[in-house]
Amino acid sequence: MSAANSPDFPMFVSVAEARQMLAALLPALETEWVGVGQGYGRTLAQPLAALVSHPSATESALDGIACRAADTLGASASAPAHLQLTGESRAGVPFAGEVGPGQCIRIYTGAPMPAxxxxxxxxEQLIDDGPDAVLVQRPASPADVRPEGGDFRAGEEVMPAGLRLTAPRLALAAALGHARLPVRRRLRVALLSTGDEVIEPGQPLLPGQVYDSNRIGLSAMLEECGCEVLPLGHAADSPGALQAAIDSIGGADLLLTSGGVSMGKYDFMRDLLIVQGRVSFWKVRMRPGGPALLGGWNGLPVFGLPGNPVSSLVVFHVIVRPALTGQPVQTLRLRAGTAFRGxxxxxxxxxxxxxxGEVHDYGKQGSGVLRSLSEAGALVVVPEGGSVAAGDEVDVVLL
Incomplete structure (x- = not known):
């Protein structure tokens, strides 16, 4: 059976439908526990509550002195307030006494406030007046006192399930008091590039050949998504080579391929899934990247990306990444500095x-212009049947 006469699967689905259909084929991921230092790029499987309050005590936000605000009212450079020094407080070594009228202590950033x-x-506003006193040249500020629990309080749920653990979020998890984190198991994605013209970078390039840039770029994007990549290398354009590569996969949750899914005579990945596997959809109503295909092989979900480099990476960015991470495509609303055709x-x-603050047409929009994805900062989204004139507001996907 050929692709041209196979009407038993949807064709020309929308981008949203493609995302939803791929996500529906991915397995629910079990929870596993990792040390907080090994959590980068993982996804929280359960919400995290604070085990402690932060700050753990009322503390200073500045280096200076801690005093009673009433004792410095009206202080100025010409009429400074005179305060007696009675001690100091620093992080880890708080002042044990109490500050009374006309008194103060030296204090350092992060140190607990005294009673x-x-x-x-x-x-910067202090002048030493002997070893045991200071002159204060402006009123002391209660705003520079950090209240206990001002960031979060013990027992408060701070991080919801489903968060991708970035560096700031890992720092927050550690500050909450968690040494180990519940995370979703990594999706295991087998990656296969196809095509007789595709060769390994570093080899001599013959006329008509291309280096395997898709595999390198897609592997990096999968790692950015927190996936475990199972590299299958490259397979030639033959049904036997493709089937052998697919049958060698063990333990994957998804097979991601590039090439072999368009309209050509030698697009054997498409035909292999149509004839011997399963096809959920073929072709998406988008450009670049229209020939994308979703199917299955012996129970393994297979997503076939186009072979053109830009098409492959754009489809991954707007369809595959959201399905793998569970996070929607992040868009901004910006003004168009140039027109964009629909x-x-x-x-x-x-x-x-x-x-x-405006988006301007990069110019070269061909699917083989890989340099454009390196140099362009965004994708402007023009809906079906729409158009964008200079000055219009438009949805923008950051790259």
């Missing part, structure tokens, strides 16, 4: 640069 004090005068029956993702 009796309610304000901070920064070191297509009557496809959503267009045109490469663009952001200049002065």
């Amino acid at each position: 009796g004090a309610d304000a901070i005068a920064p070191v 297509l009557p029956d496809k959503v267009a993702f045109w490469r663009a640069n952001i200049v002065g």
Whole structure:
């Protein structure tokens, strides 16, 4: 059976439908526990509550002195307030006494506030007046006191399930008091590039050949998504080579391929799934990347990306990545600095640069212009049947 006469699967699905259909084929992931230092790029499987409050005590936000705000009212450079020094407080070594009227202590950023004090005068506004006194040249500020639990309180749920663990979020998880984190098991994605013309970078390039840039770029994008990549290398354009590569897969949750899914005579990945496997859809109403295909092989979900480099990476960015991570495509609303043409029956993702808060057409929009994805900062989204004139507001996907 050929692709041309196989009407038993959907064709020309929308981008949203493609995302939903791929996500529906992916397995539910079990929870596993990792050390907080090994959590980068993982996804929280359960919400995290604070085990402690932060700050754990009322503390100073500045280096200076801790005092009573009432004792510095009206202080100025010409009429400074005179305060008696009675001690100091530093992080880890708090002052044990109490600050009374006319008194103060030296205090350092992050140090606990002493009893009796309610304000901070920064070191820049102080003049030493002998070894045991200071002159304060402006009123001390209660705003420079960090209240206990001002960031979060013990027992408060701070991080919801489903969060991708970035560096700041890992720092927050550690500050919450968690040494180990519940995370979703990594999706195991087998990656296969195809095509007789595709060779390994570093080899001599013959006329008509291309280096395997898709495999390198897609592997990096999978790692960015927190997936475990199972590299299958490259398979030639023959049904036997493709089937042997697919049958060698063990333990994968998804097979991701590039090439072999368009309209050509030698697009054997498409025909292999149509004839011997299963096809969930073929072709998406988008440009670039229309020939994308979703199917299955002996129970293994297979997503076939186009072989053109830009098409492959754009489809991954707007369809595959959201399905793998469970996070929607992040868009901004910006003003168009140039016009962007629309297509009557496809959503267009045109490469663009952001200049002065506006998006401008990158210019070269061919699917083989891989350099454009490196140099362009965004994809401008033009809906099916729409168009964008200079000055219009438009949805923009950051690259």
